[in-house]
Amino acid sequence: MEPTPSAEERILRAALRRFAVEGLGAPLRAVAQDAGVSAGLIIHHYGSREKLLEACDRQALKATRESKLDVMSGGSGAMLAQLAEIEHYAPVIGYVLRRLQAGGPLARQLVDDFAADALVYLEQGTAAGLINPSRDPEARARALTQMALGSLLLQLPAQREPLDLTELPAWLRSYSEALSAPVLEIYSVPLLTDTSMLDAYVAAASEGDSAAPTTEGAPS
């Protein structure tokens, strides 16, 4: 398509891929070699390593948003795997995972985005009668998003061992298949037999000034 992408673009692409494979913190010289370019040129174009990371962040956020990438609370892996099969998107998914793992400003941004997306999906489901309404839809969407992303992150291979982008779709798929049965159950039949705990909690929370009950942890 594009006969010869500019070096600056090649660098960004190579960086995204390298960082996805080896984790953020991969040496600059490695991405330079991937891009078929000298190490100094990266600095010349992006100013510093950190700037390059920021550029990758912007790129990942853009690609994430325009691909309407949503994690979905339940079968988080399912849609990710579906998307990761498209050759082009595997690196950004890997980079997003690594960025979530490493923290930073983008991480918060991403979970906010995902939570917002999840919220509208949940509302659609509620309108369609598939999903029960919530006392606090935003909080519920955020909690579900965090749990989905978090459990995925927990399963992510360690940073040291590089993750194979070609096997990433299969890996995501197997992960989601292993988990979808139990979470589907959790979402279908409630964990707790009654709502007494929830009632007690919200009662205590609304009656006290702002504090929640102190010593009582959720039993499950």
Add this chain to the structure above:
Amino acid sequence: MEPTPSAEERILRAALRRFAVEGLGAPLRAVAQDAGVSAGLIIHHYGSREKLLEACDRQALKATRESKLDVMSGGSGAMLAQLAEIEHYAPVIGYVLRRLQAGGPLARQLVDDFAADALVYLEQGTAAGLINPSRDPEARARALTQMALGSLLLQLPAQREPLDLTELPAWLRSYSEALSAPVLEIYSVPLLTDTSMLDAYVAAASEGDSAAPTTEGAPS
């Protein structure tokens, strides 16, 4: 109590604390300085940096097990915060979090332990009539554990910025309070209005050879 702990012990303690604060990958010389000891001595006693990490892993696993540290699925932060207030345990909790974040063999071991603990708690709850039984108790316990640990991990401050061990209990507590309402709701009133999706999934999964339904992701 112990008038002067041996240098080897001081090193291990300092390492656990430093790694918890700055993340694994903190320089050896930093833990050396914390222990009031030269850098070479660490090598002399533990052989290499990696060996020291393994020693920390053993120590953390031991402390975790003998303190009956359980994350609990729902208010994961609650009990952790309670435990973190005990001066002695804050470093190991921090180290465990960092180790979960970094991956490695211990990470798997820890989630296995936590899942096993969660399983017995869930079974006790089921016996007491507080918790609904599951089609697959092990899988459910594991899923709940992964979600709890994962969402906690997602909220963990970035590796670069050190985490303040003295504020760790407060941080864990605020985290758990922010999340316990929505997860309590999720565990009380089911997300899905009926069990048709779960039924369809288990039907498809048991009828096909081993595969689960391919294109259908969970709607939430």
Add this chain to the structure above:
DNA sequence: CACTAGGCTATACACGTGTTCAAACCGTGC
């Protein structure tokens, strides 16, 4: 008291990192 073994330190080494810099290269317009 001499001597030795081992905890312990300080220095040095090898290596990989990000970054800088001067020079070479290349296309373009005068």
Add this chain to the structure above:
DNA sequence: GCACGGTTTGAACACGTGTATAGCCTAGTG
């Protein structure tokens, strides 16, 4: 034909890392 501005390179620098080595100082022992 030629100077010029941007691109690109390769070598070099400064620094922080883990680790090896050689020595010191103390305690215990004959």
